[in-house]
Amino acid sequence: xxxxxxxxxxxxxxxxxxxxxxxxxxxxxxxxxxxxxxxxxxxxxxxxxxxxxxxxxxxxxxxxxxxxxxxxxxxxxxxxxxxxxxxxxxxxxxxxxxxxxxxxxxxxxxxxxxxxxxxxxxxxxxxxxxxxxxxxxxxxxxxxxxxxxxxxxxxxxxxxxxxxxxxxxxxxxxxxxxxxxxxxxxxxxxxxxxxxxxxxxxxxxxxxxxxxxxxxxxxxxxxxxxxxx
Amino acid sequence: xxxxxxxxxxxxxxxxxxxxxxxxxxxxxxxxxxxxxxxxxxxxxxxxxxxxxxxxxxxxxxxxxxxxxxxxxxxxxxxxxxxxxxxxxxxxxxxxxxxxxxxxxxxxxxxxxxxxxxxxxxxxxxxxxxxxxxxxxxxxxxxxxxxxxxxxxxxxxxxxxxxxxxxxxxxxxxxxxxxxxxxxxxxxxxxxxxxxxxxxxxxxxxxxxxxxxxxxxxxxxxxxxxxxxxxxxxxxxxxxxxxxxxxxxxxxxxxxxxxxxxxxxxxxxxxxxxxxxxxxxxxxxxxxxxxxxxxxxxxxxxxxxxxxxxxxxxxxxxxxxxxxxxxxxxxxxxxxxxxxxxxxxxxxxxxxxxxxxxxxxxxxxxxxxxxxxxxxxxxxxxxxxxxxxxxxxxxxxxxxxxxxxxx
Numbered sequence: 001x002x003x004x005x006x007x008x009x010x011x012x013x014x015x016x017x018x019x020x021x022x023x024x025x026x027x028x029x030x031x032x033x034x035x036x037x038x039x040x041x042x043x044x045x046x047x048x049x050x051x052x053x054x055x056x057x058x059x060x061x062x063x064x065x066x067x068x069x070x071x072x073x074x075x076x077x078x079x080x081x082x083x084x085x086x087x088x089x090x091x092x093x094x095x096x097x098x099x100x101x102x103x104x105x106x107x108x109x110x111x112x113x114x115x116x117x118x119x120x121x122x123x124x125x126x127x128x129x130x131x132x133x134x135x136x137x138x139x140x141x142x143x144x145x146x147x148x149x150x151x152x153x154x155x156x157x158x159x160x161x162x163x164x165x166x167x168x169x170x171x172x173x174x175x176x177x178x179x180x181x182x183x184x185x186x187x188x189x190x191x192x193x194x195x196x197x198x199x200x201x202x203x204x205x206x207x208x209x210x211x212x213x214x215x216x217x218x219x220x221x222x223x224x225x226x227x228x229x
Numbered sequence: 230x231x232x233x234x235x236x237x238x239x240x241x242x243x244x245x246x247x248x249x250x251x252x253x254x255x256x257x258x259x260x261x262x263x264x265x266x267x268x269x270x271x272x273x274x275x276x277x278x279x280x281x282x283x284x285x286x287x288x289x290x291x292x293x294x295x296x297x298x299x300x301x302x303x304x305x306x307x308x309x310x311x312x313x314x315x316x317x318x319x320x321x322x323x324x325x326x327x328x329x330x331x332x333x334x335x336x337x338x339x340x341x342x343x344x345x346x347x348x349x350x351x352x353x354x355x356x357x358x359x360x361x362x363x364x365x366x367x368x369x370x371x372x373x374x375x376x377x378x379x380x381x382x383x384x385x386x387x388x389x390x391x392x393x394x395x396x397x398x399x400x401x402x403x404x405x406x407x408x409x410x411x412x413x414x415x416x417x418x419x420x421x422x423x424x425x426x427x428x429x430x431x432x433x434x435x436x437x438x439x440x441x442x443x444x445x446x447x448x449x450x451x452x453x454x455x456x457x458x459x460x461x462x463x464x465x466x467x468x469x470x471x472x473x474x475x476x477x478x479x480x481x482x483x484x485x486x487x488x489x490x491x492x493x494x495x496x497x498x499x500x501x502x503x504x505x506x507x508x509x510x511x512x513x514x515x516x517x518x519x520x521x522x523x524x525x526x527x528x529x530x531x532x533x534x535x536x537x538x539x540x541x542x543x544x545x546x547x548x549x550x551x552x553x554x555x556x557x558x559x560x561x562x563x564x565x566x567x568x569x570x571x572x573x574x575x576x577x578x579x580x581x582x583x584x585x586x587x588x589x590x591x592x593x594x595x596x597x598x599x600x601x602x603x604x605x606x607x608x609x610x611x612x613x614x615x616x617x618x619x620x621x622x623x624x625x626x627x628x629x630x631x632x633x634x635x636x
Contacts (some may be wrong), residue, residue: 057544092544094633204583
């Protein structure tokens with residue numbers, strides 16, 4: 001395996017059982033993503049785009065197929081191993097920010113480090129401050145989510161996604177809850193972080209404008225890759 | 230994830246919903262307070278009852294007729310009592326007294342009262358640890374002469390004369406017959422368990438003939454024996470049994486008399502009050518259980534409310550055990566803090582009841598044992614963990630994808 005390949009998915013399938021019915025969300029999908037790439041995944045609803053995101057983010061297991069994330073085979077892992085690999089190798093950015101409402105920005109950013117075992121309390125705090133500074137929130141460390149604008153909240157979420165130096169960052173409609181100005185700023189920030197840090201960025205979106213910003217667009221339809229552009 | 234962090238987080242989450250946390254805790258507070266108060270009052274009552282029994286006189290044995298095992302029991306007589314006072318055959322016996330007792334009307338110039346009148350031999354005051362506040366004790370002359378003399382308990386004197394001193398030489402009527410007061414017993418105070426304050430003592434022979442003739446027919450009700458020391462009580466029982474068996478011609482196991490030691494009374498009362506305490510504590514424990522169910526209820530609600538948060542934590546790498554411990558720490562914190570407050574409240578309640586009891590002349594000193602506190606703490610902690618386990622497990626079992634999708 002090529003050491004610049006960070007995501008390698010082979011023949012991935014996912015079948016949901018809804019009562020008697022079987023829903024084939026993914027039907028033998030293949031994807032390869034190189035380290036440092038910015039990729040968007042697009043597709044109409046029901047295409048299997050969210051399912052693919054859950055698979056790539058190690059939130060769920062596939063029915064069959066292989067998935068190597070940064071050289072580790074994910075397909076065979078149990079729940080706790082998945083939790084561990086999410087912790088070390090995946091950063092998440094959600095449409096609805098998903099910050100802990102009662103916690104300060106810094107505590108929110110510290111959250112992923114709490115579930116890992118690498119850092120002690122002091123270096124955690126330093127790492128969290130460093131991550132918040134890199135998204136331009138060095139002056140908002142002790143603000144709670146309700147004291148921040150939507151764009152600022154999403155930047156806290158980006159800092160949280162970055163802080164464990166993950167192999168990939170999964171962003172699910174990251175600008176979906178933002179006005180167009182904040183959305184543009186946020187995309188700019190994400191692309192800058194990719195340039196400066198070389199972070200691999202996978203954006204799931206249905207917004208073609210967002211997709212235009214990315215080097216590569218993967219179109220999903222009926223559980224397979226329809227085309228790449 | 231380290232423990233201190235989950236502890237801080239649990240506190241944050243509990244203080245975010247102060248009203249709810251408070252009400253949930255209230256269930257545990259009431260439960261623990263009830264258990265603590267019940268146990269404290271129960272053991273307080275036990276202590277005071279036993280204290281009173283022990284106050285009757287140390288090393289004391291009671292011999293009475295036992296007509297349960299035997300068809301024709303021989304009555305106890307004064308001669309039996311005299312036979313027991315035998316330093317050769319019964320070296321462990323210090324003093325022996327015989328008594329007949331019954332209720333009789335005692336009156337003095339229009340004031341009258343029905344009290345326990347006990348006909349006794351002179352050693353009675355000695356075996357019962359009684360002293361006279363003024364006047365003299367009964368003596369052998371009174372006994373042989375069937376003298377019409379009486380020693381009054383302090384309350385009886387108070388009731389008839391309005392005072393407990395300066396009444397020596399006065400004449401009272403017992404069952405209509407005149408008796409001269411020769412002494413007043415020292416008040417024991419505070420006790421209502423067969424207290425000598427409410428009794429009148431007269432010579433045994435006089436009582437047999439003139440106070441309780443119909444009941445006694447020359448017999449005695451009880452023979453009191455005091456052993457020379459508390460270690461000698463068992464020896465005294467053996468020696469007394471031998472003498473009594475010989476006199477009554479009975480076999481071992483077919484005695485027509487029974488010997489109760491003060492220790493056996495203490496044991497009996499301890500057992501009774503102990504059972505009562507456990508019963509009361511158990512009833513109070515039910516409210517603790519109900520409090521636990523309250524915790525479970527609120528934790529279940531909390532899990533549903535925080536489904537999305539749980540999903541987020543899982544996405545960030547929280548493992549099953551992390552989520553489990555987060556919710557368990559929360560539920561046990563609720564119950565342990567509640568338990569702590571409950572212990573204080575229970576202590577306050579029992580202290581208050583103790584004060585009220587003391588004010589109404591009933592000596593009750595609530596005892597909060599370390600064991601009760603320890604038990605309440607452990608039990609409430611266990612309640613928190615037990616009733617938190619199901620909700621916590623529910624939270625830990627959530628699928629991250631499902632949990633993140635919830636609004």
